[in-house]
Amino acid sequence: MFWHCGKHHRLDLGKQGIIMGILNVTPDSFSDGGSFNSVSQAAEHALHMFDEGAAIVDIGGESTRPGATPVNVSCEMERVIPVIKSIIRQRPQALLSIDTSKVLVARAACEAGVAIINDVTGLMGDATMASVVAETAAGLVIMHTQGDPRTMQDNPSYQDVVKDVRVFFQRQVQIAIDAGVKPDAIALDPGIGFGKSDEHNIALLRHLSQLMIEPHPLLIGVSRKSFIGRLLNHEDPDNRAAATCALTALTRSSGAVIHRVHDVLANLDALRMAEVLLGE
Numbered sequence: 273m274f275w276h277c278g279k280h281h282r283l284d285l286g287k288q289g290i291i292m293g294i295l296n297v298t299p300d301s302f303s304d305g306g307s308f309n310s311v312s313q314a315a316e317h318a319l320h321m322f323d324e325g326a327a328i329v330d331i332g333g334e335s336t337r338p339g340a341t342p343v344n345v346s347c348e349m350e351r352v353i354p355v356i357k358s359i360i361r362q363r364p365q366a367l368l369s370i371d372t373s374k375v376l377v378a379r380a381a382c383e384a385g386v387a388i389i390n391d392v393t394g395l396m397g398d399a400t401m402a403s404v405v406a407e408t409a410a411g412l413v414i415m416h417t418q419g420d421p422r423t424m425q426d427n428p429s430y431q432d433v434v435k436d437v438r439v440f441f442q443r444q445v446q447i448a449i450d451a452g453v454k455p456d457a458i459a460l461d462p463g464i465g466f467g468k469s470d471e472h473n474i475a476l477l478r479h480l481s482q483l484m485i486e487p488h489p490l491l492i493g494v495s496r497k498s499f500i501g502r503l504l505n506h507e508d509p510d511n512r513a514a515a516t517c518a519l520t521a522l523t524r525s526s527g528a529v530i531h532r533v534h535d536v537l538a539n540l541d542a543l544r545m546a547e548v549l550l551g552e
Contacts, residue, residue, distance in 0.1 A: 277411030278387025406452030418467025
């Protein structure tokens with residue numbers, strides 16, 4: 273399985289999974305908000321994650337935690353574009369992803385050197401996003417969510433969460449392909465914690481194999497999330513790192529090949545040990 277991202281990157285996911293490091297350049301993200309406010313701090317952390325073994329660094333300039341307040345385009349661009357340019361200047365071959373639902377931000381990020389558009393609305397936020405992906409030849413992450421960050425955890429409900437997410441994937445993949453996005457450029461993310469109860473999250477994690485749609489790699493983002501805190505009574509996100517590693521290993525055994533995490537080295541170790549046991 274290959275994931276084509278931009279004009280110069282092709283990731284072979286047939287034998288080993290990969291780590292996508294998280295870089296939030298926001299003051300209010302749930303785990304690391306405010307940690308990387310300066311361009312130099314953010315770029316340094318991105319390079320550190322690459323050095324630890326991340327294949328991709330995903331950069332976000334707007335918090336999508338439950339209850340988060342949206343920011344406008346100019347604010348988001350002011351946060352992310354200088355960081356992208358700084359990383360690419362220091363490491364031209366770096367594979368970067370932009371975590372955004374705004375087409376103007378996505379387009380500007382691609383012009384600055386990003387090769388993946390990670391749309392947390394799964395192409396539901398802006399009808400022209402798929403066209404931007406096609407025009408830039410970027411890789412695309414279609415993530416499932418229900419509602420928006422301000423309301424998504426108010427009362428999430430599904431007839432069958434696993435079936436509903438799979439149907440969503442099928443529909444949104446077709447929208448992307450109809451807009452000109454290549455099938456092997458599309459990855460799928462079930463959106464753990466986005467418009468889902470703890471029971472919904474667990475059901476999706478238990479039945480990941482039912483969400484796999486060839487040839488689209490499956491991406492999982494569970495790092496330090498609040499459902500872990502509720503299940504294990506860990507209010508501090510930093511105390512959820514070990515459970516995140518456990519989920520990285522377990523979800524790899526269920527077919528996930530891209531793991532979006534804060535703690536790169538520990539999760540890479542968990543991933544590789546899981547693959548040893550799987551015979552990968």
